[in-house]
Amino acid sequence: MKRSTRLKVVGVFFVLPGLISYFGWTLYPIFYAFLISLYKWNLNPDLPSKFVGLTNYIAMFQDPVAGTAFKNTILYTVITVPGQMFLGFLIAYALNKKIHGQTTLRLLYYLPVVTSWIFVSLIFEYLFSGYGGLVNYIFHTNIQWLSSPSMAMIPIYVLGIWKGIGWSMLIFLAGLQGVPPSLYEAAQIDGANRWNLIRHITLPLLKSTVMFELVMLTIGGFNVFLSVWVMTSGGPMNSTQVVSVYMFQQAFDYFNFGYGSALSVMLFVIVFIIAQIQRRWLKSND
Amino acid sequence: MIKNKKVNYDVSFVLLRSVGKVIFYTVLIVGAIAMIIPFIYMVSTSLKPMASLFTYPPQIFPTNITFSNYLRMWEVFGIGRYFLNSTIIAVPAVLINVFLSSLTAYGFAKFDFPGKNIFFTILIATLAVPGLLLVIPQFQMISSVHFLMNNQLTIILTDGIGGIAFNAFFLRGFFEGIAKDIVDAAEIDGCNQFQIYYKIILPQSLPALGTLAIFSFGGIWDDYFWPSLILSSQSKWTLPLGILAFQGEYGVQWNLVFAASIIAMIPTLAIYIAFQKYFVQTISEGGLKM
Numbered sequence: 001m002k003r004s005t006r007l008k009v010v011g012v013f014f015v016l017p018g019l020i021s022y023f024g025w026t027l028y029p030i031f032y033a034f035l036i037s038l039y040k041w042n043l044n045p046d047l048p049s050k051f052v053g054l055t056n057y058i059a060m061f062q063d064p065v066a067g068t069a070f071k072n073t074i075l076y077t078v079i080t081v082p083g084q085m086f087l088g089f090l091i092a093y094a095l096n097k098k099i100h101g102q103t104t105l106r107l108l109y110y111l112p113v114v115t116s117w118i119f120v121s122l123i124f125e126y127l128f129s130g131y132g133g134l135v136n137y138i139f140h141t142n143i144q145w146l147s148s149p150s151m152a153m154i155p156i157y158v159l160g161i162w163k164g165i166g167w168s169m170l171i172f173l174a175g176l177q178g179v180p181p182s183l184y185e186a187a188q189i190d191g192a193n194r195w196n197l198i199r200h201i202t203l204p205l206l207k208s209t210v211m212f213e214l215v216m217l218t219i220g221g222f223n224v225f226l227s228v229w230v231m232t233s234g235g236p237m238n239s240t241q242v243v244s245v246y247m248f249q250q251a252f253d254y255f256n257f258g259y260g261s262a263l264s265v266m267l268f269v270i271v272f273i274i275a276q277i278q279r280r281w282l283k284s285n286d
Numbered sequence: 287m288i289k290n291k292k293v294n295y296d297v298s299f300v301l302l303r304s305v306g307k308v309i310f311y312t313v314l315i316v317g318a319i320a321m322i323i324p325f326i327y328m329v330s331t332s333l334k335p336m337a338s339l340f341t342y343p344p345q346i347f348p349t350n351i352t353f354s355n356y357l358r359m360w361e362v363f364g365i366g367r368y369f370l371n372s373t374i375i376a377v378p379a380v381l382i383n384v385f386l387s388s389l390t391a392y393g394f395a396k397f398d399f400p401g402k403n404i405f406f407t408i409l410i411a412t413l414a415v416p417g418l419l420l421v422i423p424q425f426q427m428i429s430s431v432h433f434l435m436n437n438q439l440t441i442i443l444t445d446g447i448g449g450i451a452f453n454a455f456f457l458r459g460f461f462e463g464i465a466k467d468i469v470d471a472a473e474i475d476g477c478n479q480f481q482i483y484y485k486i487i488l489p490q491s492l493p494a495l496g497t498l499a500i501f502s503f504g505g506i507w508d509d510y511f512w513p514s515l516i517l518s519s520q521s522k523w524t525l526p527l528g529i530l531a532f533q534g535e536y537g538v539q540w541n542l543v544f545a546a547s548i549i550a551m552i553p554t555l556a557i558y559i560a561f562q563k564y565f566v567q568t569i570s571e572g573g574l575k576m
Contacts, residue, residue, distance in 0.1 A: 010479045011397025018390025018454060019405060021447035030415060032423035045430055094314055107562060108318040111325065114558040116508030118526050119547040122533060123324045126540050132342050134327055223416050226510060230530070244418050252515065257422050264419040275414045
């Protein structure tokens with residue numbers, strides 16, 4: 001066998017196990033989810049599933065709880081993604097310089113990232129408890145955070161930003177290391193102030209970093225699940241309902257698998273469109 | 287006169303700079319405190335007896351310290367069982383995940399084969415797919431095979447093959463960065479392609495593989511959603527399932543809940559602190575470009 005042909009065969013062997021599991025466990029389920037969303041689906045293969053066309057989607061548009069879930073999910077993303085990116089960038093910018101305690105500070109900011117959503121959600125539930133909660137004590141307030149429909153999203157936003165700052169910081173730090181210091185020096189000689197330096201030198205050079213963060217954090221934001229699940233389960237009165245929690249409840253509490261799939265397909269379509277727009281927009285800003 | 291003025295200017299300038307520095311450090315430190323206060327409060331609550339839980343003002347540093355909450359979680363609640371289950375699942379799953387991802391990434395980085403670009407484009411395109419979309423069909427696939435339900439092996443395998451697309455994308459950049467002459471030299475020495483991968487590429491990429499292993503471990507160790515669907519017997523539960531069930535039942539006993547949570551958090555934190563110096567290095571070298 002020729003060397004180049006042999007190398008091709010070897011290459012296929014390297015990627016085959018990964019590709020098979022990817023096709024079977026990711027790509028196939030994506031199409032399967034679309035299919036299930038068109039049925040009144042029955043998990044048990046012995047019982048027939050009934051094809052209902054777009055009924056699940058029509059029901060979704062008429063369901064006020066689904067409306068709240070999508071509204072909250074989008075709001076959560078719109079609030080927490082810029083929050084994480086802005087604060088993460090500020091801290092990365094500050095910690096990129098050689099300062100005392102640099103490593104310790106990085107470690108502290110990154111700590112929430114490596115702790116599980118479950119446990120930080122439990123802490124936040126306790127911190128924001130109405131009676132004797134630490135947050136009410138520190139700010140001298142008396143708010144029933146998690147049991148009042150108008151307030152209950154706030155602890156969820158705060159947790160989302162708090163937990164993600166470290167990740168955003170880390171990715172920005174990695175990006176900042178690629179900015180040559182000589183560029184700053186040249187600009188400083190030209191009399192540029194710090195804001196100008198950030199605006200015209202740092203940020204343009206960090207474009208791929210910003211894009212990566214924006215896309216990843218947006219996907220993460222739309223997937224918000226455990227914090228809501230642990231702190232409120234979507235309550236009180238569905239005021240903190242988000243798509244993932246509602247899908248979980250519809251599918252695995254009420255066995256509406258078709259409807260649950262329709263919810264997740266809708267979420268996927270929204271995320272996909274937004275990711276495409278973000279990519280275009282950042283590319284066109286060259 | 288003029289000379290004096292200049293001195294004054296310098297003094298105020300220096301003063302302004304040090305005031306700026308003080309503000310800068312204060313903000314950084316206040317931020318860092320906001321990051322760790324929840325953890326400090328968690329640890330301190332786990333050391334409180336029941337009676338100190340509801341005092342007002344709340345005690346950040348408890349006056350009475352007791353370790354009995356940890357003992358109770360260990361002896362009465364049996365957290366050791368959940369810990370063991372989590373370990374039995376996470377360790378092999380991470381090994382499978384890293385091995386499979388590195389094989390795939392290396393195949394894409396080093397070799398040419400028909401359809402390579404199409405396959406890689408598909409991998410990248412589906413990075414934006416929310417995990418949520420996959421849950422119902424994946425559950426349908428598993429639940430139709432009786433043997434796979436309520437079986438820890440299912441979680442090991444499904445976690446082991448999960449996230450390949452992102453991991454391959456993450457690792458490919460590192461593999462492409464490995465100097466070609468090292469690989470060529472090994473080939474001349476008579477190594478076959480798998481030996482090159484095993485003896486040269488993997489050891490050269492340890493920081494990247496380690497970072498991936500830590501991310502993968504964190505995700506698997508903390509996963510709640512998927513195992514809660516598959517593992518119905520309590521004896522097979524992992525830490526997140528056990529602790530959330532406990533919190534659902536004894537919600538207000540935060541001292542016990544947090545004692546259990548801290549036991550569960552220790553492995554991830556220990557691994558992270560031990561390997562933290564690799565993170566920034568690894569991520570800045572990798573191909574985080576889309």
